[in-house]
Amino acid sequence: MGLATSSVITLHINGEKHTLPVDHRTTLLDALRERLDLTGTKKGCDQGQCGACTVLVDGHRTVACLQLAVAAEGREITTIEGVADGDRLHPVQQAFIDLDGYQCGYCTPGQICSAIGMLAEHAAGWPSAASGDVRPAAGPTPLTPEEIRERMSGNLCRCSAYTSIVEAVARAAEADASSAAGVPEPLGEAAA
Amino acid sequence: MREFDYRRASDVSGAVALLGDDPDARYLAGGTNLVDLMKSGVERPGRLVDVRELPLDRIESAPDGGLRIGATVTNSDLAAHPDVRSRYPMLTQAVLAGASGQLRNMATVGGNLLQRTRCAYFTDTTKPCNRRAPGSGCPARSGEHHNHAILGASETCVAVHPSDMAVALAALDAVVHYETADGQGELPLDQLYLPVADTPHRETALPTGALITGVFLPPVPVAARSRYRKVRERASYAFAIGSVAAALDIRDGAVHDARLAFGAVASRPWRARTAERTLIGAPATAETYAAAAAAELAAARPLPHNGYKVTLMHNLTVAVLSELAEEAAL
Incomplete structure (x- = not known):
């Protein structure tokens, strides 16, 4: 079986599609912050214990630090940048x-x-x-x-x-x- | 973290085939434990087979009156399900006592069963650990072990299993279903986890490459009045230092039926069968509950810094059984 350690993925974030190559080791948190400039989601403990990286995935709150970006493909992701309705705050x-x-x-x-x-x-x-x-x-x-x-x-x-x-x-x-x-x-x- | 291949499976046989007998491959579900262990280097898989999109996310009534819980049902959906809440309330309480809202939304039933111990020596790759590196030794016995096992441990390992959910499942006679390339199989939860003995690195009785597909609950009428209570070092979002799952049916002043399991006291959820035998048929009194707790805990072998757990589990057992009896009397 062939071995691939990276993939080109499409993430659905705040209603927009982002296509990017990722090393499989990339967490959703690092993809948001380091690759897509969505730095509103914060890195605290990076171990799932502090909640600073909480985002909504398919409407459910989750921690982005314990999800692999490649595994988040196909899901609807909402970050803090996407919760307001235009200029009207949530x-x-x-x-x-x-x-x-x-x-x-x-x-x-x-x-x-x-x-x-x-x-x-x-x-x-x-x-x-x-x-x-x-x-x-x-x-x-x-x-x-x-x-x-x-x-x-x-x-x-x-x-x-x-x-x-x-x-x-x-x-x-x-x-x-x-x-x-x-x-x-x-x-x-x-x-x- | 080591580089790895990633495959997403769409059906069970495909997932099993993708994993094959590769000792370097792991199934990925919620990832709340596996991804964390990959970051710390405890797990170094060369391939992940993502099983979260498998059609195993349903909870269905079984013909015998029990419930079939799919392996990829999230902890949140399990806890919130109306049939679980009404027929097995201890299971809802156990799941809700664990982790945080975010983690329960990610974590799955199958993954919860296979999560690894949080012993600090196991999760620190700079330290010896017989569970992680067989034969390297166990620093916990002479080191930090205030939250380690008092029952069923061995010279080689004194770690505890961290799951709350599994404690309730042990009390409820749950059966774990799995699939391998050779077909389907099942294991009573009581037999899923191997005794520690001198092989703590061999944690479960699942065959190589097996994928847990579901957990079946039989009908357990006594569980309609049941409770899970967890003691921890802060009010929420912490692992147990001791927990009790209990169900009690009292008729004419005597214990007609009872279920009891302990958490955070052993390398697996601890079904308290000795205590159950003491309870059933005896007068429904605090003296009986104390005698049952003492009978089970007579086998306890605490370490220098966790003797408090014996007292804690005794008092917790008496308290939970007494509360269930009071509710029954209302």
Whole structure:
């Protein structure tokens, strides 16, 4: 069997197609930052532990540092550069600004992408480790501060702006509930 | 990182054929553990066979009343599935107790079962490790081992299996289905992981080149009232220092049926069958729960710095069983 250690791939990012040759060892994170100048996605630990590189893949929040770029071919990738609607900020972005959901700002793109994905998960009825009774008969879980902390625990903030982050996410959730806009379509499998 | 070939499989037999019997090739699913281990040099594959697009991403009811869970179902979809939540709540709780929202969206059921230990000596290629480099030694026994095994370990390795999901699956009598070039096979979860003995580098009983295709859950009526509780060093997003998956059915004041498994105490999820035998038929009291925990933990052989785990697991077992009994009484 022939051995190829690089491939020409096409990535779908923020509604645009990018075709580029990649060494198979290239992570999605490095492809975004080093090859495509999409430097909004940050490299923190590069080990899947800090959440700074969170992007949405097919609407789901994921970490870009543990995905190979070649394996991301064919998927719809949304980075922090793609969440606003033109000049209109995404409600989660606006809430982070309004409530100072950051200090140095390095973890913020990951926090915001994670919050967008998390709000869609909650809207789809997914329980969390903070939810207590997980049986469907128990009904949907309100998005309490405790729920937000648990669901956002994959995003570290070394400035420790957590109090404001929780408030910003709660504010964005309220805006979402009143407008039913601003987050991706509810996720399919769990909605039943 | 070593250079590698990358192939994407579209069907199971194609994936198995692409991997062949090449000891240098690995299946890639979510990548949350494998890609990390490739970065650190613990894994150095020459070829990856990407299996994430295989048609194994469904959860279906089985004719016997159980569930068939495809190997590429994500941890998130498994935890959120209505049938899992209602019939096997301990499984949803176990999955949600592990990793982060991002990682659960990537990680798959098959990959979760085959993830490697987080023992710091295993993941550091500058250190000896019998699991990673057979015969090189085990620094953990005399070194940092506060979160290592208290049950079923050996002189050669004292690492623990990191999965939460697998602990619930062990309690639920899950059966792992796989495929090789020679056809399909299955292994009860209890037999998936090999005893450590003096060959810790041989981790599972899967044949060479086997691809896990799914996990089948039998009907387990007692699991409708079940719970997974995990103790860790911070409130969220950390591996367990001890965990319990438990189900309890009480009738007329006595334990009619029970399931119990421990996590983070051994190189595999630890089905607590000695405790189950102590529980079934006995009065549903705190004394019974304590006796069951003590019976299981009588086999514990703690190291100098992890003796606390014996007490922790005892108290955790009694607490979880007592909570389930209180719920049953409501």
